[in-house]
Amino acid sequence: MTPAVGKKATGLIAATFTPLTPEGEINLAEIGPYVDYLLEQQGVKSIFVNGTTGEGMSLTVEERKMLAAEWCSKAKNKLENVIVHVGCMSLKDSQELAQHAGEIGADGIAVISPSFFKPATVGALKMFLQEVAAVVPAVPFYYYHIPAVTGVHLRSRDVLEGIDAEIPSFRGLKFSGSDLMDFGQCVSYSPSHWSLLYGMDEQLLGALAMGANGAVGSTYNYLGSSVNRLISAFNKGDLTMARTLQFQVQDILCYAMDCGFDLAVNKQLMSEVSGLVLGPPRLPLLPCPQSKAVSIARKLKQGTLLGKGEPCGGSVEGQCDANLTCLSVTLGGDKEETPRGKVCSPPLAPGCVPCSGVQCPRVRRTCPGGHVTEPCGCCPQCARQKGQVCGGPSWENGYCDRGLTCTLFTGHSPALPPHTGVCKVLPGKPLERLLQPMEDPLCPRVSGCNIRVGYCDCYSLQTCHHVFFYPSLDECLKAKREDELWSERNEENREWTCMKWGCELQENQCVCMERSCSSPSLSEDACEDLLQKARCSNVSCSEVPVPSCPDDSFLTESHIPPGKCCPLVPAVCTCNFEECPVAPQNCPPGQLVQHVEGGDGRPGSCCNRYQCVQS
CATH class of the missing domain: 3.20.20.70 (Aldolase class I)
Structure with missing residues (x-):
């Protein structure tokens, strides 16, 4: 057989x-x-x-x-x-x-x-x-x-x-x-x-x-x-968390061994924890004194690490995993509901509220820069680009792309909720890092994998940017195997179908999906523009004069919130710190660099100015 x-x-x-x-x-x-x-x-x-x-x-x-x-x-x-x-x-x-x-x-x-x-x-x-x-x-x-x-x-x-x-x-x-x-x-x-x-x-x-x-x-x-x-x-690829959990198991076993851990104790412990009636062991093993199992069970429950979304606090035994906090959330999705419970959740960033009370806009497939999930961890979205509005209460106006910082419209300070800011390069940010997946202390720690030179590279990073193609090693290895199998197929037997991502306007919404290249469709931007025009065709917005900006500044984009017709934040001038001159690295012999004018981060006086003077 x-x-x-x-x-x-x-x-x-x-x-x-x-x-x-x-x-x-x-x-x-x-x-x-x-x-x-x-x-x-x-x-x-x-x-x-x-x-x-x-x-x-x-x-x-x-x-x-x-x-x-x-x-x-x-x-x-x-x-x-x-x-x-x-x-x-x-x-x-x-x-x-x-x-x-x-x-x-x-x-x-x-x-x-x-x-x-x-x-x-x-x-x-x-x-x-x-x-x-x-x-x-x-x-x-x-x-x-x-x-x-x-x-x-x-x-x-x-x-x-x-x-x-x-x-x-x-x-x-x-x-x-x-x-x-x-x-x-x-x-x-x-x-x-x-x-x-x-x-x-x-x-x-x-x-x-x-x-x-x-x-x-x-x-x-x-x-x-x-x-x-x-x-x-x-x-x-989160070895820090894996080690923490392995050490937890070891701590419990060490405590159990100090109490005289054997199969009889282990069996009684299972009864204490699960509530199942498993009975004594068979001779020659001797029954376990219940006090031993109760002591180990108490240690086990006290040391139990609770995962994301699990109930916590109050009478619940155990503590939240590392990088999780026991937070109150609204039970159910209705904002009118008032009963509240606690679950293990990522710690809230400054100015954030639990995601149960947040309604996220539709996630676009294509973005000018890349996708991000704001520091609150609630809504995947397109990263905001230079000159676009960001921040606001619970980061409702979005988060900036790599290399950009959500900055107050005037000055050099970052804009943290509830303040609204604009995405731009701050002084002192090294240009060579602009395209790197930077560690960001405002953002949650995420883990995942990418395929690099034929291998799955897994690690964790504190970032709001979507830097991982695969959420786990298993998914990465599966994708790698599928790619290898695909490449091994005979080229003559492959059947290619031209597909594209396209949208069409249906009943006051953009419906986007993979479509045949021969099917008529709109880009996401074009569809959203048509939807906006149709929705706002009978709306009149107050005219706001567009300012003329000094040479050291640029004009920001006005900001229209999702579902609205008129700008909530008008276009304003803000400093373009990328154009600020840097201090001379070398002066002629006998001269020193002197700071002659201090920039305050306001249009017209954005930049520090330097000159070489006689020592």
């Missing part, structure tokens, strides 16, 4: 606990609620059952079959992957469990090395694995490496050598060891359709850097939401 490819296992995979009654019998009734808890509360979409955390080696073959069947039944159409561990001391028992896993529709099986009579060589271990996999050749097969438990310290990289020829259904490795060199060598050797799953929760970030596809662990049962954010931060 040809082995099925199956769904590739990625992301977080919870190593599930086995629910038992107080008498130590299997408690199948808790499995349905357990699946829902993982999915809804922790964002975990895959599970690894009957493994070390599930006390698989303390269960009978029949008990393991009952559990595997119930997990698969309750996870159907909810979870992405159910991987069933079928390893036993007996080859025959392992084969029986593997056969059963195939019959109940498991998404994969995993096998641990026998640990009583241990395989002495890599060849012996691979023969055992091959015998189990051969029973169900259509089910994806994973080797489960956990040397601290089995005492089998054969290098995983050696086990993987040629294994796809011996076990065609082989699809990956659950690596529960601390040897990152061995793990890295496994990643380096592995083809793209394998899953390299790391099993040491406290070292996950290091494994991700090595190239892990996902992780299997017990703490993801109750720390899944935090670790999902860790993976997301890593994929976006």
Whole structure:
């Protein structure tokens, strides 16, 4: 039988606990609620059952079959992957469990090395694995490496050598060891359709850097939401946030270890956090004193980092992630509603209000400069250009393009809300940085990726400008693969269709989309001009005289707010600091530079003036 490819296992995979009654019998009734808890509360979409955390080696073959069947039944159409561990001391028992896993529709099986009579060589271990996999050749097969438990310290990289020829259904490795060199060598050797799953929760970030596809662990049962954010931060290139979240996991585990952390404590902790009734462990493990688990659960809840948009404050336990603040927001989109709650949000820039009370204008596809999101983080928009109005309450008049600063109409000071200003170059701004994605202390920190010289370059930057083409490493790699596949296609087989971005006026609005080049359409500017003329055809605006500006100044554009017909801010003269002379770098011998006139930033006296005088 040809082995099925199956769904590739990625992301977080919870190593599930086995629910038992107080008498130590299997408690199948808790499995349905357990699946829902993982999915809804922790964002975990895959599970690894009957493994070390599930006390698989303390269960009978029949008990393991009952559990595997119930997990698969309750996870159907909810979870992405159910991987069933079928390893036993007996080859025959392992084969029986593997056969059963195939019959109940498991998404994969995993096998641990026998640990009583241990395989002495890599060849012996691979023969055992091959015998189990051969029973169900259509089910994806994973080797489960956990040397601290089995005492089998054969290098995983050696086990993987040629294994796809011996076990065609082989699809990956659950690596529960601390040897990152061995793990890295496994990643380096592995083809793209394998899953390299790391099993040491406290070292996950290091494994991700090595190239892990996902992780299997017990703490993801109750720390899944935090670790999902860790993976997301890593994929976006935000290593500062990823380290913060990894340190949080380590702090909790260190505290737990000081309290005497073992599987019994871990199981009781899951019960305390989730509210599930998981029962005691099976002998020879002893039940955990409840006080231990309660103490660790309290530490866990106090240290829980809440993500963007999650409720916070009041009776909610935990604190907002770094770069987030617990802010009040209006509940619902209606401005008339008064009930308020608190959620974790990016800290508000000076003069900003929560975005729930802001109505954003339509985002244009094409802009003269580029797209920005003002410091309040609410509205994507076209960057304002030189001479255009900016700032205002909550930055409602827009934010300036790269190299320009929203400046008061007179003087040298930046315009901060609620003041309105004009975009221009301030004195002292180096021209070579005008086209660079500058760090801006007024703006939120954003993360993302760009493709540079064939590689995905991911980093974070404090900026209002849209400097990233891809929001995450996954999106960047996907786009890179698509580009590579496209370039590999035969040029003769490509069918080109000429498309353009165009608009048409429909019922008092501009409707813009990709259109065939042969279809008549308007540019966004032309469509907006027609819409403005139609809307304002019967409106008369007061005439405002246009001033004549001195040589050191230029005339700003008048500003008509969206949806209005008449200028709210008239055209005025403002200093053109780019034209100001600079102080002489060198004077003739015996002379010094002297500041002879101070510019105050007002038209007619914008610039400082210098001359060389006798020393």
